[in-house]
């Protein structure tokens with residue numbers, strides 16, 4: 001991340017003069033009106049550290065390996081090259097074949113808890129209550145997946161990275177606290 005949050009805030013305020021739509025969609029996708037101008041998530045990352053995106057077994061269709069850079073058979077990743085599936089017009093894959101994490105971001109499931117990426121313009125330019133409420137909807141949707149799938153798609157980021165880049169929403173999807181979801 002590097003820069004202070006204030007610098008991101010200033011930058012995004014300059015790009016986005018008005019609020020954009022944010023809506024949780026029941027098929028498990030956040031409609032995010034900021035993405036079109038931001039494009040951070042699919043494009044080149046500011047680090048060569050791979051950002052893993054686990055695939056569900058049904059997404060590993062014949063030829064799927066040509067769509068992604070892969071860490072292993074079921075783990076796609078992004079790095080300084082961006083995602084292999086991105087085209088000039090955005091993602092070239094149908095939603096059903098995109099990693100679950102693509103539809104969740106800026107929400108991230110990490111070790112059973114839900115977090116939000118701090119520097120996403122949608123997060124910085126909206127009241128946190130709104131972001132928390134959307135996180136609650138995402139969390140409710142995630143609880144439809146069984147534990148094995150949830151554990152499969154969850155990240156396990158180092159504590160220092162979580163503290164630097166993410167905010168915990170205190171929403172536990174699975175784990176020792178059990179399901180604990182607060183919504184509006």
Ligand code: SF4
Nearest residue numbers: 034035038040041120
């Ligand atoms: S950082 Fe946020 S607004 Fe930008 S592409 Fe990712 S989810 Fe969309």
Ligand code: SF4
Nearest residue numbers: 042083085086091102
């Ligand atoms: S699969 Fe599609 S939506 Fe997901 S990171 Fe790659 S280009 Fe973006």
